[in-house]
Amino acid sequence: MQALAKEVYQNNWPKFIIVLTIFIFTSCGNLKDATYFNDVPQNYEFNAPVGVSEIKANDLLGISVNSINPEASEMFNLSLQSTFETTTASGQLSKLSGYLVDTEGYLKIPVLGSIKVAGMTKLELEDFLEKELVRRELLVEPSVKIRNLNFKVSVLGEVNSPTVITVPNEKISILEALARAGDITIDGNKKDVLLMRELEKDGYGKFMVRIDLTSDDILESPYYFLRSNDVIYVKPTKNKVDANTAAIRWIPVILSSLSLAILVITTR
Known part of the structure; x- marks a missing residue:
């Protein structure tokens, strides 16, 4: 019995090493797939359109009214305003x-x-x-300024810290949003990032676009700067999916090989 186990170990252990080596190297990704903007030329200048968002249902607007008569303006700044609680990216409650x-x-x-x-x-x-x-004839020389108080974007998927980001200044790029979410992990697919955006007309319908962050096309894209309620989803790479599937498939083989190796060592 000991001789048979030793013979099986000696005949199959080299094959196991070869198969394991091939598995490790075939699961290695391409460096270009893991980095941003691989085709950006030297001294490249870009001008991404910011875009103008339309007001939608459920927007919370901060309206500031000023005039040469401050007392007359106060009624528009204070009366009938609503107070709402919102959750910040750190999980704290904030009143707006x-x-x-x-x-x-x-x-x-x-x-x-x-x-x-x-x-x-x-x-x-x-x-x-x-x-x-x-x-x-309510005010003389009025000045009105409006802000979107519940401007937020969400980042999900293969990032280090999935989060909902509140944006007080109403301007944030997809790169800044990913940075606030801890950047894309090594297992994130930079070539196929999904952006979900609300339709402007009704605020209920949505559409999705696929973004390749390894290309410089995004730098002049209308999706470089995000809009309120945008959702970014970073998909896992095929290598990660394959590796997880292969790991499950190879666990019995690895455990059997280790058991065989331990058996041979302990019976010497």
Whole structure:
């Protein structure tokens, strides 16, 4: 029995080493697949379009109204505002006060009443409110500034720290979002990153695009700068999927080989 076990070990151990070596080397990835912007030329300048987002249902808007009469402006800055709790990227609760666009796309503003704002840009709404305040003789030389208070993006998948990122300044690139999520892991597929974005018109429909971060095309893409409620999903590489599948498949072989090796060693 001992002689048979030793003969099996001697005949199959070299084969096991060869197979294991081939498995390790075939699972190694391409360096270009693991790095960003491989085709960027030297001294490359780019100008990615920022894009202009339209106001949608459930947007929380911060509206600041000023004029030559501060007391008259106060009613638009304080009255009928709603307070909401939101969770920051660190998991802490934060309170936001602003005007909430309802599910029909309307905004209720003191004296001015309900205004259909869905589909308008912030600049268009600012201009509309300033003209309306003058037309109704409510303020003299009014100045209106609007911010989206619940601007956020989500990063999921093969990143070191999946997270929801709040963006107070309403401007964030896909690279900054990935950086805040701890960057893509070595097992993340940089050539096939999914971006899910809401349709501008209704705020409910969504569409997805595939982004290749190893190419410089993203630098001038309309998807370089993110919009509110964008979701980034980093898929795992084929190597990782294959490695996990192969690991499950090879576990019985490895355990059997180790058991055989231990048997031979202990019976010497």
